[in-house]
Amino acid sequence: MADYDYDLFVIGGGSGGVRAARVAAGDTGARVALAEEDRYGGTCVIRGCVPKKLMVFASEFSQMPELARGYGWDMGAGAFDWAAFRGRLNEELDRLEGIYRSLLKNSGVDTFDARARLKDAHTVELSTGETKTAKTILIATGGHPVRPDIPNADLGIVSDDIFHLEKLPKSILIVGGGYIACEFACIFNGLGVVVTQYYRGAQVLRGFDDEARGLIAEAMREQGISLHLGTNIVEMAPASADHSATTATATDAAMGATAAQSLELTATARDGNGPIWVKPTSGAPREFDAVLFATGRDPNSRDMGLEDLGIEIGRRGEIKVDEYSKTAADSVYAIGDVTNRVNLTPVAIREGMAFVETVFKDNPTAVDHELIPxxxxxxxxxxxxxxxxxxxxxxxxxxxxxxxxxxxxxxxxxxxxxxxxxxxxxxxxxxxxxxxxxxxxxxxxxxxxxxxxxxxxxxxxxxxxxxxxxxxxxxxxxxxxxxxxx
Incomplete structure (x- = not known):
């Protein structure tokens, strides 16, 4: 039997990877290591579910004064302090990351703050120059937001950038119609930002129940979000004196979707250095303070040495696995968003637990991906x-x-x-x-x-x-x- 440094090496310190690592070490006594190139907690804790939900809570307070007045309270609207909120938010994320690190340490997991890739089916190369061997390798590297393939798309921001904004924009264009786009449209609207949302499809929230998503679209418009369907952009560039534009205002909320199909727009660069000229399918320019692309996410599987091991990679970069999360290489498994099965944090955690049952407890366990709330x-x-x-x-x-x-x-x-x-x-x-x-x-x-x-x-x-x-x-x-x- 080969002598390995570890029984298990986990690549990725998000919810799924951390759960698998600490349960394997704590419950079975396995020698476990984990490498994370960014912050522990992954997308959900650091730049996804948790900070987003806290922003949802913050945005909902703007509706309370009007509701309170309906119940007889003499309550006026106040101002939202983004800097104060962001400070508290960062403190909370630091606290949660510390908890994740402590859970791993207390379970006896060795951690490496480094990027990892596979040298072979049992060897991991770290960006520090070290190599570690393991009987089993688990990939739990998650995913990342992608920008559309248009010129100068990097002038816009993606969801990861939102939590690092120095100040809130006065107006924002959100491109996309999925749940991330719609959630942030509501969040920014509640925080007092003038929100315009463009989606190329016929209705937002594709794949969900038609009646339900129709009611949400109607509610978004009633709340002042300028939601335009059948609309997309094809080009972005720094604005110049030659590019005239109309500034986005709250009156956008009253505009119909049909009229919006022939608009051009401008936006302010992500670094705040000036407006950006953005050309949609047709129409006249407009101005926004920011453009957010919420146009999809891809798995983090690039440059990991997977193809050299015969591990199959899908069209969007997803790692192909069987019902037990095993890849084509018998010693390599993958869980969570990097497999692009059901991209939800509780699912990644469930997959991590099933992996430990299968590999370390001799109890083959497949995750049931049906009927997930x-x-x-x-x-x-x-x-x-x-x-x-x-x-x-x-x-x-x-x-x-x-x-x-x-x-x-x-x-x-x-x-x-x-x-x-x-x-x-x-x-x-x-x-x-x-x-x-x-x-x-x-x-x-x-x-x-x-x-x-x-x-x-x-x-x-x-x-x-x-x-x-x-x-x-x-x-x-x-x-x-x-x-x-x-």
Whole structure:
């Protein structure tokens, strides 16, 4: 038997890699090392889920004075202090990174603050010049945001850059229509930034339930976000005196999507040194203080020596693995966003735990990637689990139970907010195939609804559950008549 430096070497210090490393070391006594070239905690803790959710919380306070006045409070709107918030945010991220480092240390994991690549199937090369050998190597390097392939796209920013902004822009153009684009559109709008969003498709949040994403798009517009569909840009360049432009203002929110399809725009460079001329498919120039590209993410698999080992890499750079997260090289495994299966932090953690069960506990464990609840932290939020109405009706005959209404809290204050509760039900088995909620705190609701859907609950199981009154969520168990069948 070969003598290796370690039983396991993990490349990547995000949520999945750290969980796998410390459980393998702590539970099985394996000799484990981990290398991370950036900050411990990865995308989720350092530049994704956690700081984004804290920004969501910050942005929601802007709505509170108006709501409070509806309840009789004499409360005025205040000013948002980005510098103060960012300072607190950085302190929190430093604290969380320290926790991740401590978890590894206390589990007996050796850590290397360095980039790592594979020299062979059992050897890791570090950017420090060291080499380490391991019986098993686990790649958990995550992903990164990508810019579109247009001239001077680097003048814009991506999601990783947001948390390092010295000051908030007065106006911003967000390019993209996925959950990251929509979440940050709502965040910046709530922080007082004039927001314009361009998406080339017919509706934002492609792949989610049509009715649910339509309600979110409507709510975004009502809140003042200038959302333009069927719109894209093709060129960016530093502005000059020859480039005239119209400045983005709050009146953009009143513009229709059709008119927006023929606009040109300008934006301010990410370093704040001046406006950028940006050409869309057609139209006249405009000015923005910043442009955010939220146009997709790719796996971090480049220059890791994988192809030399016969490890298959997909079109976007995803590492191909089997149901147990093993690559074509028997000693090399991969988990999390670098495999581009289901790119969610809890999924990466689950995959890391399954890897330890399989490799170190002699208990082959495959992760079930079906019926995973998820949330989109727009305002209002969307919580979803299972099939959309559109996907379900392509598979079998269904019934759709749906209600949309004004929630008590905002209705009393005279606000136009609406929420949606929706169940997609199999006609044959009566199982709930999908549950979709658009409402404040929908993410909290869908976690519990996800348990029932995962267990295979039927519509009658929902019906037998007594409602909690008065709540928004009670509508999930009080819808008796299908709105439609398909």
């Amino acid at each position: 998820s949330a989109i932290f727009t305002q209002p939020e969307m919580g979803t689990v299972g099939l959309s109405e559109e996907d379900a009706r392509e598979q079998e005959e269904i019934e759709v139970y749906c209600t949309s209404f004004r929630p008590m809290k905002s209705a009393f204050a005279g606000q136009p907010d609406r929420v949606l509760m929706k169940l997609v039900v199999s006609k044959a088995s009566r199982k709930v195939l999908g549950c979709h909620i658009v409402a404040p705190d929908a993410g909290e609701m869908i976690q519990l609804a996800g348990i029932a859907v995962k267990m295979g609950a039927t519509k009658e199981d929902f019906d037998r559950t007594v409602a909690v009154h008065p709540t928004m969520s009670e509508e999930i168990v009080t819808m008796k008549t299908p709105m439609r069948t398909a």
